[in-house]
Amino acid sequence: MHFHQNGYVSADPRIEEAAGYGIDRSQDLPDEVDVLIVGSGPAGMIAAAQLSQYPEVNARMIEKRGSRLVIGQADGIQARSVETFQAFGFAEEIMREGYHITEMSFWNPDPENPEHIIRTGRPKDDEHGISEFPHLIVNQARVLDYFAQFAVQSPGRITPDYGIEFVDLAVDSGAADSPATDHPVSVTVRYTAGERAGEERIIRAGYVVGCDGARSKVRSSIGRTMTGDQANHAWGVMDVLANSDFPDIRTKCAISSKHGNILHIPREGGHLFRMYVDLGEVPEDDARQVRQTSIDEIIRRANAIIAPYSLDVKNVAWHSVYEVGHRLTDAFDDTDETDPGSSCPRVFITGDACHTHSAKAGQGMNVSMQDGFNIAWKLGQVVSGRSSTELLRTYSAERQVTAKNLIDFDKEWSTLMATPQEELPDKAYLEDFYVKTAEFPAGFMTEYTESMITTSSKHQDLADGFPIGRRFKSARVQRSCDANFIHLGHEARADGRWRMYVFADRAAPTSGEGDAGTARSKVEALASWLESDPASPLVAYRREGEDLDALIELSVVYQQEHKEFSFPDVPTVFRPHVGAFGLEYVEKIYAALPDEDIFAARGISRDGAVVVVRPDQYVSGIFPLEAHAEIGEFFAGVFAPVK
Amino acid sequence: MHFHQNGYVSADPRIEEAAGYGIDRSQDLPDEVDVLIVGSGPAGMIAAAQLSQYPEVNARMIEKRGSRLVIGQADGIQARSVETFQAFGFAEEIMREGYHITEMSFWNPDPENPEHIIRTGRPKDDEHGISEFPHLIVNQARVLDYFAQFAVQSPGRITPDYGIEFVDLAVDSGAADSPATDHPVSVTVRYTAGERAGEERIIRAGYVVGCDGARSKVRSSIGRTMTGDQANHAWGVMDVLANSDFPDIRTKCAISSKHGNILHIPREGGHLFRMYVDLGEVPEDDARQVRQTSIDEIIRRANAIIAPYSLDVKNVAWHSVYEVGHRLTDAFDDTDETDPGSSCPRVFITGDACHTHSAKAGQGMNVSMQDGFNIAWKLGQVVSGRSSTELLRTYSAERQVTAKNLIDFDKEWSTLMATPQEELPDKAYLEDFYVKTAEFPAGFMTEYTESMITTSSKHQDLADGFPIGRRFKSARVQRSCDANFIHLGHEARADGRWRMYVFADRAAPTSGEGDAGTARSKVEALASWLESDPASPLVAYRREGEDLDALIELSVVYQQEHKEFSFPDVPTVFRPHVGAFGLEYVEKIYAALPDEDIFAARGISRDGAVVVVRPDQYVSGIFPLEAHAEIGEFFAGVFAPVK
16 A cells, blocks of 8 residues: 655555545535536446546436345456455455355256255366456455445545436437537436435536446436337245255355256355245246245255255345346447447446446456446546546446346346256256356456457557556566565556556666767667657656656566665656655566566566556556557557646 | 344345343443453453453443543554454455555665665565455554454443543452452442542442553552563654655665664555654663653654655644663452452453563554453353363463563564664674564464463374464365355454364264264264254253354364365254254365365364364364364363352
8 A cells, every 4th residue: 555655644645645626525415516426336336436536527417226235136356356355455445245156066966866955066166267356255345345435535535416316318419529518418316315405406407327236317318218128037045044954055056956957156154145046937927926935934945955955044134036037228328329429428328327237257347347437537538628528438348348248148147047957968067157158257258359449459469468458467566665566457546547557678777877869778768768758658747746646556576586676777657756845756666586486477568568557457558678668659559748 | 254143134245233231331430340441452442342242241331531532552563453353344354454564674784884774675575475454554543443343342331431441459368259249349440421420439340450541540559560671772753744855765674874774664555654763771860751751753863864855744643752771560469369269350461561672673553462362252251151260370371471572572673773773793683683583573473381271281292283382373265055265264263262173184074973882983072062062062051042153163274175065964963953944054064175275284183183272263272083082171170160
């Protein structure tokens, strides 16, 4: 953690100094806001947390519920989400309280006695070491708590505006990009709780982010509709405290028996578990009758499915019945995607508001959070004047495809989960599918295609372990100044900054400073250009008084061992002077580990490479060390000139 | 973490349900308390945190300061302390914000140019892998914050009573052990802040714990005095924000130059560091003149010592001058240690109140915390009627020896640190001493001798990797129910419970339950005895309505791999029914890891062993699996019969 740069911090260093709109944040929802987030679920909450790092943006989040969520429905946390939590500073804490999925068991009818189930497989959850982060089960309410804490401890001090619901909105269509109409969205909201309950107000917003779930009113207000298959298979779901002689009651299981199927998910705390219990095909004329299935009936079916074992349910924390639907909107914003000349978007939808699917792959909350993370930093940059509004078009382009891929995957998985073993191509089909496809549900298959923020694959071969468009896969290095072992990617905070990782060529850093004319290595030449060339992104887009690393955090990784050089040998651009006292910051200078060389592990060229990573941790591009102009051009597409 | 056993917990599971005195804790300090802690430093705060786990004990902590500590002087956190933080639930969080010491550099005069220093060595801080926990530097104020949070989230809900100072006390000497005089200590306190400032009150206390520092009034009130050598060497100490070209400015260093010595300690946050700057011998007639040394003079000397490098100090967070003194009281309580028939102690002293030494080995806060941890669980057990008052005699017996060992070590270390390199036996003498003795300053050399809570070494050979009297050294195992990889020792919470680790013999657990007559293994026979024999500690000392694991947490570790058995195969005593719903708790059943076998790593007999660990994590005893009577007798010496 980086603190004390403005003077001694005695209390929790996670609590940053308030700034901008965070200094005197109004209690009441103001009449005019830059960004209005509708709904405080996973997508809304991460967006608020991220925007709280842009205190110059007046962002608010309304929530129709009167207070904090008590029991959430989502609970599956893929490794990619834990990686995201790391950037928001709470991975360790949530790992400590969550259930860790280490193995998954598969149960099927005993060939000797088909009325009984037996365990037929028990693969590891992460058979191939996809991530250094675990696969967790944690109640959604706790995930929201952690994001809320990050938001209120961030400079913008955003807290949810509880007890206010979204009614409708209208966008002043002639308004795009005109400074005179910075807040062209008229949003009607209504108080649902407290003294003002029932009162309606009009709020003027610059942008609206709909995180208001499957029945999203923001979606309908912009005329988007969900399309997809009709629900046809029903599941009862229950979170219960129970005793059982089922040997895998604390292991994630796919259970297939003559009496139906169960997806069994142990939960945090040592006792609670969730069961998705197969309620069978829903007849077309069911008229939602299946939704009336009682908890007793769900428990009865569960007991029939797990025979010869049984459940003795002591307490039901939550239960519900749902039908699987796979539905998607054709775009995630309010632009006319058939008209490239249309206005830039003003309204966005995220999460269940634009894509729904089964709960079975444990994906919903995870994908929603990535939606929220994606749109939030883009809004942060645009509203604070760092980028043109064109950046906002990339949200729908990137996330709609991701959602479509998810739906395709989930259709296959949830269908398999509802198929009796004897109808599958072979007995281990489900288990094999689970192991083979693990990287997708772990959240690492998202790959953004070429755009203003993602380069072509022209220089991919300089670092093929960092696929362009995918999230930056961390590896360990050794910090030069203190010999600490550091997971490079874990140093990236969700602070809205871009990151440039400079992997050095073979030349060792040497004391004394070169300059562009007399540079003794490609790193020195790059450093000199970055520090002083008018085309350098560190020079061109910083505002008066901002630290060198305000917009882009630079890290350098040398091929030499850490004992072979010291920070004074390294070009000054990699050790910027920061904060109120202009203190030199030397913690971003690293050495490859002799036994765990990041250059080897990530296929980085020994001639060096520059890896550029966006604020939400996706690799934007890879460049040769000497491609100064190309780097400058890339950032010229991202950032707007200082006004 | 274990929660939900009394029903669904929606909010932070670290916040336990209030109980006993925690339910309606009085704002004002009451007239009568069971335990009065004087001072909220590291010893007092850990004692409060631990006693908050005994909500039936009315414990309060007074602090003359009006509010939270802002800047503490201590900062060195040895690995044993991080291990302790783990038990209090905040190791991960504090590790994230602390500075990690990975290496230590040694600088000495350059033989070519003795006016300049050069680096002569750079050993690893933990060369021999003593602990899985790191060596940290964190401001004491933050350590206190974390303990305070644990205390207020524990059932007893203890918070510091700020603004009240200790004046004096008197013990009603005829009172020992009589129920009529449960509160025989009259304590005079005075308000130092707020409306009542200046007011004195008499508080009746059962016990008083003096954690009031080197000038302890509690110590003087019981007539104890510090004895030891006189101070004779002065050091200036400063916490500063500075720029420097000294290459090891972010590495811990011992610097010895022609101009004196520096112990250099980088601090958390990336910029701050502490320097202990040698101010030389103090003449006998100095009359505390050295204490007047200015910060400018300390900085000037530091610059002279580190030449050819220099410091440009931008901000001074704190500075002081002190003279090294090594002083100790002959006992840590108010008993007459020459009279074995004397009353049991009523007043205890901890930390700097009974032992002072240099700050150089980074030991003070650590040893003080272990003092507080030690006395607190003992008071918890005695006041809640679980143990006889005899238990309290073990505090002084255990901790006075530990403090004496520390002082002996520190004398040697601090003398070496103040000795010019040319006067040492050889050039690498200091560095070699540092590497060779690392286990002591890491906090792992404390070894309690035989007492009512520590057995003889009779059965030590059954598990020689768990030395009796030393802290339980964790190793990894695999949890049976969910295949999670678990560091066995990290599961031990500072909840006041004892722990019994049953390492099984070769026999695998088999389904169906044996009993003492027909037990199919020594583990089954032990389990049966533990569960139902009147002499079993689980039977003899539990009160009506308490869970089986209320006083002693049982864990069992089998030699078989986790896939070879399931929890229903394991004797029922290892899967107790707990909480409001009587839910079976199966998380304390473990398997040895194939590649990292705890039996091999800790030298545990393949015939099994029982390892008993006290609430503060020290090994109390080791027993053969069949030594039922011996186990019963040991606990009969610890616990009092249920009244």
